[in-house]
Amino acid sequence: MPEKKSVTDSGTSKVGWKERLGSLQYLPRFFGKIREVSPGLFYANILARIVNSAIPVLLLWVGKLILDEVVLQIGETDKDFTRLWMLVAIELGLAVVSDLISRATNLTDTLIGDLYSNKSSIEIINKTSEIELSQLEDVDFYDKLERARRQTVGRVSLMSNIMAQLQDSITVISLVTALTVFEPWLIALLILAVIPAFLNEIKFSQKSYSLARGWTTERRELDDLRYVGASDITAKEVKLFGLTAYIAARFKKLSDAYYKVTRRLAIRKNLWGGAFNILGVLSYYGAFVLIIIRVVAGVLTVGDLTFLSGSFNRLRSQLQNIFFRFSQITESSLYLKDYFDFLDLETVSDDPGTTVPVPDIIQQGLEFADVWFKYPGREEYVLKGVSFKVPAGRKLAFVGENGAGKTTLIKLALRFYEPVKGKILLDGTDIREFSKEAYQGLFGVIFQDFVKYNFSAGENIAVGNIGEVHNRDKIFSAAEQSLADQVIASLPGKYDQKLGRRFTDGLDLSGGQWQKIALARAYMKDARIAILDEPTSALDARAEYEAFQRFIGLTEEKTAIIISHRFSTVRLADTIVVLKDGRVLEHGTHESLMENKGLYAELFTLQAVGYN
Numbered sequence: 001m002p003e004k005k006s007v008t009d010s011g012t013s014k015v016g017w018k019e020r021l022g023s024l025q026y027l028p029r030f031f032g033k034i035r036e037v038s039p040g041l042f043y044a045n046i047l048a049r050i051v052n053s054a055i056p057v058l059l060l061w062v063g064k065l066i067l068d069e070v071v072l073q074i075g076e077t078d079k080d081f082t083r084l085w086m087l088v089a090i091e092l093g094l095a096v097v098s099d100l101i102s103r104a105t106n107l108t109d110t111l112i113g114d115l116y117s118n119k120s121s122i123e124i125i126n127k128t129s130e131i132e133l134s135q136l137e138d139v140d141f142y143d144k145l146e147r148a149r150r151q152t153v154g155r156v157s158l159m160s161n162i163m164a165q166l167q168d169s170i171t172v173i174s175l176v177t178a179l180t181v182f183e184p185w186l187i188a189l190l191i192l193a194v195i196p197a198f199l200n201e202i203k204f205s206q207k208s209y210s211l212a213r214g215w216t217t218e219r220r221e222l223d224d225l226r227y228v229g230a231s232d233i234t235a236k237e238v239k240l241f242g243l244t245a246y247i248a249a250r251f252k253k254l255s256d257a258y259y260k261v262t263r264r265l266a267i268r269k270n271l272w273g274g275a276f277n278i279l280g281v282l283s284y285y286g287a288f289v290l291i292i293i294r295v296v297a298g299v300l301t302v303g304d305l306t307f308l309s310g311s312f313n314r315l316r317s318q319l320q321n322i323f324f325r326f327s328q329i330t331e332s333s334l335y336l337k338d339y340f341d342f343l344d345l346e347t348v349s350d351d352p353g354t355t356v357p358v359p360d361i362i363q364q365g366l367e368f369a370d371v372w373f374k375y376p377g378r379e380e381y382v383l384k385g386v387s388f389k390v391p392a393g394r395k396l397a398f399v400g401e402n403g404a405g406k407t408t409l410i411k412l413a414l415r416f417y418e419p420v421k422g423k424i425l426l427d428g429t430d431i432r433e434f435s436k437e438a439y440q441g442l443f444g445v446i447f448q449d450f451v452k453y454n455f456s457a458g459e460n461i462a463v464g465n466i467g468e469v470h471n472r473d474k475i476f477s478a479a480e481q482s483l484a485d486q487v488i489a490s491l492p493g494k495y496d497q498k499l500g501r502r503f504t505d506g507l508d509l510s511g512g513q514w515q516k517i518a519l520a521r522a523y524m525k526d527a528r529i530a531i532l533d534e535p536t537s538a539l540d541a542r543a544e545y546e547a548f549q550r551f552i553g554l555t556e557e558k559t560a561i562i563i564s565h566r567f568s569t570v571r572l573a574d575t576i577v578v579l580k581d582g583r584v585l586e587h588g589t590h591e592s593l594m595e596n597k598g599l600y601a602e603l604f605t606l607q608a609v610g611y612n
């Protein structure tokens, strides 16, 4: 129940001091990564900040000298402004240099930030590809992915913050040294004034991280609702079903609940922060009064007054910055921990140490031997003792009602999941004994929910074998085989026509046209085993029949598994396996199954009657 959730509700999302300071250990790794993206920019940035860190105290000191010189010259009858103008020139020079260096710092910050964000996005893409499908379908995993994704844009400021911290620390050291020489007691006063604000800052940033973390799932839901409510892909249904108000209301309910807790936190943080800030201001004016008294008493000069009060004020704001940033840094480091946790996520590797080489030519075929399977975290079995063979060079079709387990069989055959019991064998060898990569490389698969890439038509075909993306002839021939060539011929940009609606120059296709493009992917690769999981459901009956006939003809000596709900297509297969509730109900050729008068014959007749 999101409305009831608060910062303290979720025990697992509470973050203590230990975890907070512990997360600082990720900073060296983080800096290592930043340095890697551009060592030149990285060191230039550090150098610029070090140089700039000494300028504030120099500016204050020259300011003091100017003032003392002015006072001196007022009292002189024989005035000489040489030294005064020289000091003003130095002050001007320092101000200009400081400004230029600040700009250089900003520039390098931006450039390194962009490079780092690109690099970490690529890292996330690569890491996601290493992760097992079973992990990808896990909710906890998605929360981790969401937190990691936020690092790519959000963590760039962490670098500037740490660099700025380094710079400000040097400035503080120089100011403290200066103040200690003149008035050491000012330092004590200052620290007393700043510490409460610092502790307050730490406390609230800790709470805000806990809150954000505890609400990860809800924030993901908000993103999802935002997408559903405002996307070209969903617009058709949302408009037609009149879902806008419903989606907006759901969004509002959830976002209001989140807003309520964040508002409460923000108000409390600012109220306390404001109160502690006043303490800092009071301490400054206290120090100011004390310095004035000493100037009037003749112990300090007017220049000393501006230098000391300036240094004190600067030191106070600088210390506040440092403390404030420290809490930001520890908070960002906590996110960094999430990011590295994601990168370090163990990918379940069930490849045996030594692997059997995959067969060059499949001799016997693929066999499911008493395979039982249930999805992780689920109680009920989806496959219950499934056994069948796909002999080499033959075509096998799965038939079965929705949810019977057809796609699950494919996922197991492809080793996206492991059977709970039983074995899957290729040429008599348990498929777990092959290297997963080499084994999966044997297959050419088109899924029912194939991806429509916002790429060109040619590239959309080439994804079936991306190494051949520049092999135009191969792409043309694949398109011809899947009948996609007719679709492409009608596109203004032909094979270079960008597809999809995401971009202005993109052009969307009909469902069946997309399927023809996707089907061409199957012809891009000389796969040993082809799997077509209903990729032709949107084709008209004639086109589907033609597509399958071509497929079977063109892959004559290839092993293939086909899933289709159209019996005119299914009957073309050598063997048909009828699944029901995770079990093989019948199997055989179209003729033998018809003779059997079982479920297949019943479903076939039902569909045939429908066409009469």
Ligand SMILES: Nc1ncnc2c1ncn2[C@@H]1O[C@H](COP(=O)(O)OP(=O)(O)OP(=O)(O)O)[C@@H](O)[C@H]1O
Residues within 6 Å of the ligand: 137, 375, 378, 382, 400, 401, 402, 403, 404, 405, 406, 407, 408, 409
């Ligand atoms: N990732 C998953 N996690 C948990 N259960 C799943 C998952 N994918 C599928 N299932 C369940 O497994 C069962 C079989 O699903 P599967 O997709 O294999 O059916 P199918 O025969 O291909 O159906 P259809 O003809 O509708 O495509 C269904 O009950 C489904 O709810």
